[in-house]
Amino acid sequence: MKTWExxxxxxxxxxxxEQPKVQNLIKLNTNENPYPPSPKVAEALKAIDVDCMRLYPxxxxxxxxxxxxxxxxxxxxxxxxxxxxxxxxAMIFMTFFNSKKPILFPDITYSFYDVWADMLRIPYETxxxxxxxxxxxxxxxxxxxxxxFPNPNAxxxxxxxxxxxxxxxxxxxxxIVVVDEAxxxxxAASALPLIEKxxxxxxxxxxSKSRGMAGMRIGYAMGNPVLIKYLNDVKYSxxxxxxxxxxxxxxxxAIADRAYFEETVHKVVETREWTKKELTKLGFVFGDSKAxxxxxxxxxxxxxxxxxxxxxxxxxxxxxxxxxxxNYLRITIGTQEDMEKLIEFLKKYKK
Amino acid sequence: MKTWExxxxxxxxxxxxEQPKVQNLIKLNTNENPYPPSPKVAEALKAIDVDCMRLYPxxxxxxxxxxxxxxxxxxxxxxxxxxxxxxxxAMIFMTFFNSKKPILFPDITYSFYDVWADMLRIPYETxxxxxxxxxxxxxxxxxxxxxxFPNPNAxxxxxxxxxxxxxxxxxxxxxIVVVDEAxxxxxAASALPLIEKxxxxxxxxxxSKSRGMAGMRIGYAMGNPVLIKYLNDVKYSxxxxxxxxxxxxxxxxAIADRAYFEETVHKVVETREWTKKELTKLGFVFGDSKAxxxxxxxxxxxxxxxxxxxxxxxxxxxxxxxxxxxNYLRITIGTQEDMEKLIEFLKKYKK
Numbered sequence: 001m002k003t004w005e006x007x008x009x010x011x012x013x014x015x016x017x018e019q020p021k022v023q024n025l026i027k028l029n030t031n032e033n034p035y036p037p038s039p040k041v042a043e044a045l046k047a048i049d050v051d052c053m054r055l056y057p058x059x060x061x062x063x064x065x066x067x068x069x070x071x072x073x074x075x076x077x078x079x080x081x082x083x084x085x086x087x088x089x090a091m092i093f094m095t096f097f098n099s100k101k102p103i104l105f106p107d108i109t110y111s112f113y114d115v116w117a118d119m120l121r122i123p124y125e126t127x128x129x130x131x132x133x134x135x136x137x138x139x140x141x142x143x144x145x146x147x148x149f150p151n152p153n154a155x156x157x158x159x160x161x162x163x164x165x166x167x168x169x170x171x172x173x174x175x176i177v178v179v180d181e182a183x184x185x186x187x188a189a190s191a192l193p194l195i196e197k198x199x200x201x202x203x204x205x206x207x208s209k210s211r212g213m214a215g216m217r218i219g220y221a222m223g224n225p226v227l228i229k230y231l232n233d234v235k236y237s238x239x240x241x242x243x244x245x246x247x248x249x250x251x252x253x254a255i256a257d258r259a260y261f262e263e264t265v266h267k268v269v270e271t272r273e274w275t276k277k278e279l280t281k282l283g284f285v286f287g288d289s290k291a292x293x294x295x296x297x298x299x300x301x302x303x304x305x306x307x308x309x310x311x312x313x314x315x316x317x318x319x320x321x322x323x324x325x326x327n328y329l330r331i332t333i334g335t336q337e338d339m340e341k342l343i344e345f346l347k348k349y350k351k
Numbered sequence: 352m353k354t355w356e357x358x359x360x361x362x363x364x365x366x367x368x369e370q371p372k373v374q375n376l377i378k379l380n381t382n383e384n385p386y387p388p389s390p391k392v393a394e395a396l397k398a399i400d401v402d403c404m405r406l407y408p409x410x411x412x413x414x415x416x417x418x419x420x421x422x423x424x425x426x427x428x429x430x431x432x433x434x435x436x437x438x439x440x441a442m443i444f445m446t447f448f449n450s451k452k453p454i455l456f457p458d459i460t461y462s463f464y465d466v467w468a469d470m471l472r473i474p475y476e477t478x479x480x481x482x483x484x485x486x487x488x489x490x491x492x493x494x495x496x497x498x499x500f501p502n503p504n505a506x507x508x509x510x511x512x513x514x515x516x517x518x519x520x521x522x523x524x525x526x527i528v529v530v531d532e533a534x535x536x537x538x539a540a541s542a543l544p545l546i547e548k549x550x551x552x553x554x555x556x557x558x559s560k561s562r563g564m565a566g567m568r569i570g571y572a573m574g575n576p577v578l579i580k581y582l583n584d585v586k587y588s589x590x591x592x593x594x595x596x597x598x599x600x601x602x603x604x605a606i607a608d609r610a611y612f613e614e615t616v617h618k619v620v621e622t623r624e625w626t627k628k629e630l631t632k633l634g635f636v637f638g639d640s641k642a643x644x645x646x647x648x649x650x651x652x653x654x655x656x657x658x659x660x661x662x663x664x665x666x667x668x669x670x671x672x673x674x675x676x677x678n679y680l681r682i683t684i685g686t687q688e689d690m691e692k693l694i695e696f697l698k699k700y701k702k
Contacts (some may be wrong), residue, residue, distance in 0.1 A: 002525075002550065003525035004524075004526050004527055007497075008446060008449065009449050009494065010448075013586075013587035014587055016587075016591040017407075019409060019410065028399075030407055032407065035403035036403075037404050041404065045401055045451050052387075052566060053387065053566035054386065054387050054388065054563040055378075055565055056370055056383065056565040057566050057568070059367050059370065083592075083593055084590060087593075095359060096359060098359065099357075102435060113586050118588070119585065125617075146358075146702060174355055175355050214405060214407040214408075214592075215404035215406055216595045216596065217408070217592055228358075230359050233364045234362055234366075235364075236367075237363075237469070239441055240365055246601075247597070254507045291638065
């Protein structure tokens with residue numbers, strides 16, 4: 001080993017879901033929206049003036065921040081934007097999780113939380129979900145350096161009721177509580193109204209799921225202006241200009257089209273509910289997902305085998321070979337047609 | 352103060368150059384290219400399929416990495432890309448500057464280095480430039496936790512000869528040496544050939560200056576595959592998907608157009624040399640800038656006064672109110688027409 005290697009920050013990086021380049025794949029593995037972005041996004045793309053690209057973008061990302069603030073009827077100083085919600089969450093970890101006490105998050109959850117904690121040398125403890133994969137609020141009523149959980153949780157899709165969410169925030173006034181709402185638009189209640197009441201709350205959302213723009217990398221946090229100011233200070237100390245010109249223009253166009261957003265979300269939810277019924281008929285078991293995926297297990301079919309068989313049939317889902325969930329598959333909700341093909345395959349596979 | 356504020360990472364953020372929205376401004380303050388990106392970029396923009404934006408981008412940014420590797424005749428595993436060179440440099444600081452010994456950089460240099468060091472709690476020492484603003488290589492022949500300097504230096508524009516650059520790299524085999532070449536294409540020699548010889552060298556460049564794409568946020572580091580692997584590990588632990596789909600497509604189109612790149616760089620260099628002559632006639636003094644800016648002082652005109660007068664006339668340059676350089680202005684090279692207007696103004700102002 002070279003001497004300089006002694007001072008390398010060594011990490012076990014997050015492994016993102018596969019992005020295969022195979023044609024005719026039914027891609028149900030990374031919770032993307034099956035519907036494209038709003039037609040307003042295509043219009044905005046056409047309107048981009050390439051000659052302006054020689055100039056730096058607006059470091060405050062104002063057009064996008066204003067669009068998000070307008071959508072949620074917030075002030076602009078209550079909104080922080082970043083390069084996908086992963087960037088937003090990384091900035092939150094850096095900014096707020098600097099206690100010597102461990103931060104808390106569920107044992108079964110978004111698999112990036114422990115990666116950030118490890119990379120940033122933040123102590124953490126994972127809190128086991130109950131056997132039916134729910135968060136027990138009382139488990140978070142103890143000393144800690146900060147709390148983060150997705151709602152609905154990933155990869156389970158299970159929603160924590162708003163009373164329980166509020167109880168956790170209220171019980172922890174001395175630390176920052178982050179509610180990661182990447183999937184909230186597909187039917188769960190948002191903690192957003194609580195940011196007016198609790199100054200220790202950050203609500204994080206993304207354009208990657210319900211707004212069909214994973215390819216453009218837009219995430220955002222909402223909270224009181226003091227929290228947002230601290231976040232922006234760290235962001236400006238890391239990279240002043242994170243949001244490029246096309247992202248700003250296309251993101252602003254997307255968030256302004258509420259009707260399209262509601263229509264496509266509704267379609268995904270309808271397909272999810274149809275898929276749930278069909279999976280139940282086939283003997284699969286799963287929680288009542290409020291997300292754009294279903295986390296399902298089958299008493300007779302090993303998940304790893306099914307994962308491989310689906311892959312063989314050009315249907316790709318997500319399999320986590322981890323304790324407690326090694327017999328589950330996370331199946332993203334695609335178009336109605338995608339899901340009909342999945343169910344057809346499963347019917348044949350079961351025979 | 353709230354209890355949670357005790358664990359906030361408090362920073363003094365970098366202040367980016369002003370991005371005013373005034374019309375008819377001659378904007379010579381943030382070293383942007385006066386020429387737009389290659390026409391190939393506009394073509395690539397038209398070819399973007401908005402429907403694909405629902406999908407995550409390629410986390411490996413392969414099309415862009417390959418474009419850069421091809422341009423410099425490197426292997427793809429020798430190239431790392433990020434959201435502007437600021438993102439690349441922040442990742443380098445996080446990945447490689449973890450020694451308890453101080454990192455070294457010049458006292459007069461890119462003003463983000465100390466911001467990153469402060470934010471990441473990295474010890475550092477600044478090394479004074481000589482009185483004529485050159486880097487003295489011997490000053491870097493001592494124990495340290497890493498070295499970074501721009502070449503040409505910013506905001507001075509002064510180039511360090513390649514023999515001295517190599518001497519610094521060679522004298523410091525136990526730490527990572529970063530040569531920040533944001534401005535190298537405007538006439539300085541690049542340390543790039545040395546990456547084959549020294550495994551502790553990273554060369555960082557950007558699309559924001561010589562490639563006229565500040566608005567799209569593309570930076571890159573080149574070095575041996577082991578360094579690039581360590582960098583990517585940290586990047587994947589921070590944000591797996593940093594480069595969005597439009598950035599990848601437009602960046603790849605830009606780097607493929609070598610002829611346009613060379614033509615526009617040549618025009619900037621010609622205008623710079625013309626501007627130098629005119630400024631000299633007016634009594635300004637400055638080093639022999641090899642960048643797309645001139646760092647100039649005048650024995651009779653206080654820089655702060657001139658800065659304000661230029662601003663009043665809708666010509667905006669950069670003024671750093673800092674020790675040793677408080678009587679200098681950093682003037683970006685604009686179009687020939689921009690610079691003629693500047694010189695006209697200065698002639699009248701001097702009377």
